[in-house]
Amino acid sequence: MRDVILSLLAKEPAHGYELRQRLMRALGPAGGELNPGQVYVTLSRLERAGLVEASEVAQPSYPDKKVYDLTAAGRERVTRWLADVTWSKVAPLEFHLKLFAAADTGLADPVALVDAQRLELLRELRQLQELALREPPDSDGALLLEGASLRLQADVRWLEACQQHFLERESR
Amino acid sequence: MRDVILSLLAKEPAHGYELRQRLMRALGPAGGELNPGQVYVTLSRLERAGLVEASEVAQPSYPDKKVYDLTAAGRERVTRWLADVTWSKVAPLEFHLKLFAAADTGLADPVALVDAQRLELLRELRQLQELALREPPDSDGALLLEGASLRLQADVRWLEACQQHFLERESR
């Protein structure tokens, strides 16, 4: 959540309500629900951490809104997030957001991100295969390693589809 | 962690130190490290929740150990965990542990678990494809859905390998 909200703010300042909508749109139909409270909790924690700043904006015929923007530290953190090549649990969703954050903000090149990530996954794949060699065949450990391996391969194939997607977009 | 520790205790009562070792062995070389503190924290929280009970055991020439065992509520919870077909972030590792917990404890049939899980994933796959139909082709949303789909397919293939594994084991 933390990094995701930050990356949305990297595109443009926004208030909580808007962020929630953008996020749900970004995650699409597969994203599921998102408790509004979560967004506000995250924002206040980010503020406490000095990564965002709020400014109250009065509106004529609507409740006031609190528009948040990144601080320098926040922007730095987003940039590091974009460059981070860790493939965590929530991988595909998070990477998807990362890609579009890169495209929207110009803080990083999407195609380069995909490539870096692909290389990282391939490295992990090689490492898995090395481990598998040391494991007795048909053992429980080997089974688990195969699962990880199949998943990584699927993810690599997805990254290739992503690359295609962005190359086509660039050529337009 | 919670459910994992519980499932290890479902096999047999154990103390924290032992649980940590078992867990690291179960996760194999891909599992990485595990801070000992984590285990003890989890155990004390489980105790507070009334899912496990401890009894101190004195040892002649070693520090005393605290052997934990499941309560009725704990055992009930493990059983529900085994039956739960949710495919969360940490999916493969967790499912792997679930499978072996089932095999070790006799609280559930591994082959049946794999089958239930496979059916669930196939259901999710169908659902994804329906969503994809409503999404414009080559859109950002479609890309994300494809990623999810590729992953699910890989996971299904892994489940088939698991099934194979356990069928062979049973026939021995």
Add this chain to the structure above:
DNA sequence: ACAGCCATGTAACTTGTTACATGATTTT
């Protein structure tokens, strides 16, 4: 009049995570 959108948040709880502290015993 009532539903639904706009807009905000807090309190409380759970879980993960780590750094640190302690101390005996066995092996090298």
Add this chain to the structure above:
DNA sequence: AAAATCATGTAACAAGTTACATGGCTGT
């Protein structure tokens, strides 16, 4: 004498999650 193993935990923070509370405006 040093290092590894056995064995336990605490304090503190970070993060996710949800239930609840508030209130005005807009459209039917």
